[in-house]
Amino acid sequence: MKATDSFGCPFDKLYKNQSIQGADISFFRKGALELKLEQVTTPASERGFAIGISTTGGHSRRIFHEHHATTYDFAENSIYVRNLADPYKADLGGPFDFLLLEISPAALQRIAQESDLAGIASLDIKTAWSDPVLANLVKTLIPALEHPEHASRLFVDQLASAIGIHIVQEYGGKLVSAKASRKLSRSHEALAKNMFLENLKGDISILDVAKACNLSRGYFIHAFRETTGMTPYRWLQKERISRACELLRTSEMSLSDVATACGFADQSHFTRTFANTVGTTPGQWRRNA
Known part of the structure; x- marks a missing residue:
């Protein structure tokens, strides 16, 4: 068999x-x-x-x-x-x-x-x-x-x-119920953001962060988006790019080292994401900064 x-x-x-x-x-x-x-x-x-x-x-x-x-x-x-x-x-x-x-x-x-x-x-x-x-x-x-x-x-x-x-x-054959407005408390928002920033590569589950806030995963995702205007992944991508811009502007680190410091898989991933977000490559942005 x-x-x-x-x-x-x-x-x-x-x-x-x-x-x-x-x-x-x-x-x-x-x-x-x-x-x-x-x-x-x-x-x-x-x-x-x-x-x-x-x-x-x-x-x-x-x-x-x-x-x-x-x-x-x-x-x-x-x-x-x-x-x-x-x-x-x-x-x-x-x-x-x-x-x-x-x-x-x-x-x-x-x-x-x-x-x-x-x-x-x-x-x-x-x-x-x-x-x-x-x-x-x-x-x-x-x-x-x-x-x-x-x-x-x-x-x-x-x-x-x-x-x-x-x-x-x-x-599922069921109607969606009306969703109430929900936002994270200031302490939960700060805790969640700190946990994400400590794991810039995104190597942390939403469930881990939701549990730290004593919330269900689904509630946390909706509340984070309503609080910040972005999904957790989109917010972390924005923070990665912001940190990369700061390093490009203030340091002489190589693009590869900047990519690693900001949680990107490699320089190629960094360049692709940076260009899609900012509209130019990291090297070109650094030269114009």
Whole structure:
């Protein structure tokens, strides 16, 4: 019997097999080049829900139910939502490149609660359903999946939170309740900012900061944005750039050393982010300063 991954795909057929963990959501990328794979099966489990996003077209699958089978064609940005409590059996046709999300039952309820949604314990089942919003959100994580060692934990957690909110809003079958205005206290704002500044690389989870403030992750994200006008990741990027400008203006440090001091993965990452934010390269900015 061939070894398979947790979604039933044989390892020897996968040319892409990547993963990264976000806040309450596990992310994967699975790709195969075979025109026809053997039948994929997974037994029922209590793992929760799987959401798949097709990054390319041309894939089809024939899914077997108790008394019949149905065939679906996946276009680019087509998604499926699967309850892993149900056994699954399908014939896969054509190459595929899927981004996959796995959400446990407890995580689903936590995401719903922190998002000010009515209690949600299940998701609506969908197959070959178009959702370009979800597709584009999850595709933003592709660089992190390809190079998890360089991924900002803060960025991944923040994006996972946004993805979770979209999923419960679109597929939880519940209406969003009205959100009350909420802001961080001055002490919580100062504590959060200090924790972020002490971890300029973003190697800190939003949950860690929220716990330090004695707040839920979802409440903290909303409150931080309402207090500062920015998401935690965007605020930290702004602080990195501000610190870089100060070092470029007042020191003779090399661009590589400035990049390291300001929490960027390397000089290339620093130059790209600086140029996108300021409109010019760090070297050019230094010459004009």
